[in-house]
Amino acid sequence: MQSTDKFYLICIFLCAPFFTKAQLQLADSLFQAGDMYGAKLEYERVIFQNIDSEITNQAILKKSFCYKKLEKYEKSLQNLQRANLFSNNDSLNFAIRREIALSAYLAGEFETAGNQITQINFYVEDTTFKASLKYLEILTLNQMLKWDEAKILVVNYNKKYKLDLNINALYGTKYPKVRSGNKFEYLAAIYPGFVQAREGSLFDGIISSGLRGGALAWGIHQVLNDFIFSGIITGGGLYYVFYTGAVHYALELTNENNQRRIKKYNDFINIKILNAEINRKKY
Amino acid sequence: MRNKIILLFLIFRFSLGFAQTLRPFKEEFRFAEHLINQKLYSEGIYFLDMLRSSNDYNSGKIDTINYLLGKIYYNQQMLDTSSNYFYQVSTSNIKYWQESSFFSAFNQAFLGNYAEASEKLNYRYFKDKMMVQLKNFQLTGYSLLNRNYQVFDSLSSQFKGLYFQFAKQEGQLMEYFQDIKSNKRKSGFLAAMLSAVIPGSGKIYAGKTGQGLSNLFKSLILGGLVYESYNQAGTDNARFILFSSAFSLFYVANIWGSALTVKVKRNEYRDAVDRQILFDLHIPLRTIFH
Numbered sequence: 001m002q003s004t005d006k007f008y009l010i011c012i013f014l015c016a017p018f019f020t021k022a023q024l025q026l027a028d029s030l031f032q033a034g035d036m037y038g039a040k041l042e043y044e045r046v047i048f049q050n051i052d053s054e055i056t057n058q059a060i061l062k063k064s065f066c067y068k069k070l071e072k073y074e075k076s077l078q079n080l081q082r083a084n085l086f087s088n089n090d091s092l093n094f095a096i097r098r099e100i101a102l103s104a105y106l107a108g109e110f111e112t113a114g115n116q117i118t119q120i121n122f123y124v125e126d127t128t129f130k131a132s133l134k135y136l137e138i139l140t141l142n143q144m145l146k147w148d149e150a151k152i153l154v155v156n157y158n159k160k161y162k163l164d165l166n167i168n169a170l171y172g173t174k175y176p177k178v179r180s181g182n183k184f185e186y187l188a189a190i191y192p193g194f195v196q197a198r199e200g201s202l203f204d205g206i207i208s209s210g211l212r213g214g215a216l217a218w219g220i221h222q223v224l225n226d227f228i229f230s231g232i233i234t235g236g237g238l239y240y241v242f243y244t245g246a247v248h249y250a251l252e253l254t255n256e257n258n259q260r261r262i263k264k265y266n267d268f269i270n271i272k273i274l275n276a277e278i279n280r281k282k283y
Numbered sequence: 284m285r286n287k288i289i290l291l292f293l294i295f296r297f298s299l300g301f302a303q304t305l306r307p308f309k310e311e312f313r314f315a316e317h318l319i320n321q322k323l324y325s326e327g328i329y330f331l332d333m334l335r336s337s338n339d340y341n342s343g344k345i346d347t348i349n350y351l352l353g354k355i356y357y358n359q360q361m362l363d364t365s366s367n368y369f370y371q372v373s374t375s376n377i378k379y380w381q382e383s384s385f386f387s388a389f390n391q392a393f394l395g396n397y398a399e400a401s402e403k404l405n406y407r408y409f410k411d412k413m414m415v416q417l418k419n420f421q422l423t424g425y426s427l428l429n430r431n432y433q434v435f436d437s438l439s440s441q442f443k444g445l446y447f448q449f450a451k452q453e454g455q456l457m458e459y460f461q462d463i464k465s466n467k468r469k470s471g472f473l474a475a476m477l478s479a480v481i482p483g484s485g486k487i488y489a490g491k492t493g494q495g496l497s498n499l500f501k502s503l504i505l506g507g508l509v510y511e512s513y514n515q516a517g518t519d520n521a522r523f524i525l526f527s528s529a530f531s532l533f534y535v536a537n538i539w540g541s542a543l544t545v546k547v548k549r550n551e552y553r554d555a556v557d558r559q560i561l562f563d564l565h566i567p568l569r570t571i572f573h
Contacts, residue, residue: 041326230508230512234508
C-alpha cells in the first residue's frame with residue numbers, strides 16, 4: 001500500500017467516532033427497527049454532545065417522534081420545549097413548532113396548542129406550511145369551545161381545498177349548551193331538585209325534593225306538637241344534610257352533562273375534519 | 284482505483300461501527316450524569332442497565348454504575364432499590380463508597396428500618412476523621428429513632444461539635460432526646476373515665492381540644508332530645524327509646540374514642556419528632572456530598 005493510501009485510511013478511521021451525524025443515523029436506524037427506547041437514548045446522546053444546534057434540534061424533533069410512538073405526549077411536549085426555535089434552519093424550526101402544537105393537542109393541553117399555532121401564524125411566513133396546520137387549528141379551537149372562530153376557518157378551509165364539507169351539518173344551528181356561571185349556581189342553590197330533573201335525572205330530582213320536603217314537614221309537625229327542640233334539630237338537621245347533598249349532586253351532574261355534550265359535538269366535527277384532511281393529503 | 288474506493292468505504296463503515304463500541308467510560312459516565320440532571324430517569328436506568336449487562340467493565344466501573352443507579356432511584360423516591368444499589372458500591376472509588384454508605388443507611392432509616400440502617404453503617408470503617416464523626420452522628424440518630432436510649436447515650440457522648448456541617452444537628456439531637464424524655468405519657472384509662480363524667484373532656488385531656496368540644500356539643504344536643512322526649516311523652520314511647528339509644532351509643536363511643544385518642548396523639552407526636560430527626564440527619568449528607 002502506498003503511504004498516501006495509508007494516510008487517508010488512518011484519517012477516515014480516526015474521524016469516524018467524531019461524526020455526530022453518524023450518531024444520528026444510528027439512532028434513525030434504531031427508530032426504523034422499532035426500538036424506541038434505544039432510539040430515544042441515542043437521540044439524547046446527540047443532544048448531550050450538542051456540537052451543532054441544527055443537529056441538536058433534529059435530535060430533539062426525532063426524539064419526540066419516539067415519544068409519540070410510545071403515546072407519551074406530555075413527555076414529547078416537554079422534550080420539544082428544549083429546542084432552539086430561532087436557529088437558522090427555518091424548515092426545521094417549523095417542523096418543531098408543528099410538533100409542539102400537535103403534541104400539546106394530543107396531551108390535552110389545548111391552550112398550549114392554541115398558543116403555539118398563534119406563534120406559527122405570527123412567525124412563519126411560509127403560507128403552504130401554515131395552511132397545512134389549518135386542520136389542527138380548527139380542532140384546537142373546537143376543544144377550547146371557540147366554535148365561532150373555528151367555523152370561520154372551516155369555511156375558508158372548505159373553499160380553498162374544495163372539500164365539499166357541509167358547514168351547517170357540521171356545526172348545526174346551535175352550539176351545545178354549557179351550563180355554568182353564577183346564574184346556574186344560584187338556581188342549583190335555590191332548587192337543586194329542579195336542576196337534577198333538568199339534567200336528565202328526573203327520578204333523582206323527585207326523590208331529592210321529596211326527602212327535603214319530608215324533612216321540613218317532619219320538623220314543622222314536631223314543632224306544632226310541642227316537640228320544639230326535636231323539631232328544629234332533627235327536621236332542620238335532616239333538611240340541611242339532604243339540601244347540601246342535592247346541591248353537590250346537581251352541580252356534579254351538570255358538569256358531567258356539559259362534558260358529555262361538548263365531547264359528542266366536538267367528536268362529530270373533528271372526525272369529519274380529520275377525514276377531509278386525510279383525503280386532501282391523499283389526492 | 285475502484286477497488287480502493289470500495290475498500291475505503293468498507294473500512295469507513297466498519298470503523299464507524301467499531302467506534303460505537305469503543306466509547307470511553309468517562310464519556311458514558313458524563314452522559315449518564317446528563318440523563319440524571321435532565322431528570323430522564325427511565326432512560327438513565329435503561330442506559331445503565333445496558334452498561335452493567337455488557338460485562339466489559341472492571342469492578343471500579345461497575346461501582347460507578349451502581350452509584351448512579353442508586354442516585355436515580357433515590358431521586359425517584361424508590362428508596363429501597365436505591366439503598367440496595369448504594370450498598371453494592373465497593374471501596375474501589377473511595378468518594379462514591381463513602382457517599383453510598385451513608386445514603387444506603389439513611390434510605391433504610393427513612394423507610395422506618397432503623398435496625399437495618401444501623402447495621403448497614405456499623406460495618407463501614409472510614410479513615411477520614413470527619414467521616415468517622417459523621418458515622419457516629421448518623422448512628423446516634425438511628426438509635427434515637429429506634430428509642431434505644433442506652434446506645435444513644437453511649438454514642439452521643441462522642442459528639443465533639445468539631446465539624447460545622449453537622450455540629451448544630453448534634454445539638455438538635457440532644458434536644459430531641461430531652462424532649463422525648465420529658466414528654467409525659469398520658470393514660471387511656473384516665474381519658475375514658477373523664478369522658479364518662481363529662482363527654483368530650485377525655486379528648487381534651489388527650490390533646491384534641493376541638494374534637495372534645497365537638498363531642499360535648501353533640502352529647503348536649505342528644506341529651507336535650509332525650510330530655511324533651513321524656514318530659515313530653517314519658518319513657519314508654521318510640522321517640523324516647525330512639526333518642527336514648529342514640530345517646531347511649533354516642534356516649535359509649537365517646538368513651539372508647541377518648542381512650543384511643545391518647546394512643547393516636549402519642550403516635551402523632553412520635554411521627555412528628557421522627558420526621559424532625561430524619562430531616563436533621565439528612566442535612567449534613569446533602570451539605571457534604573452534593
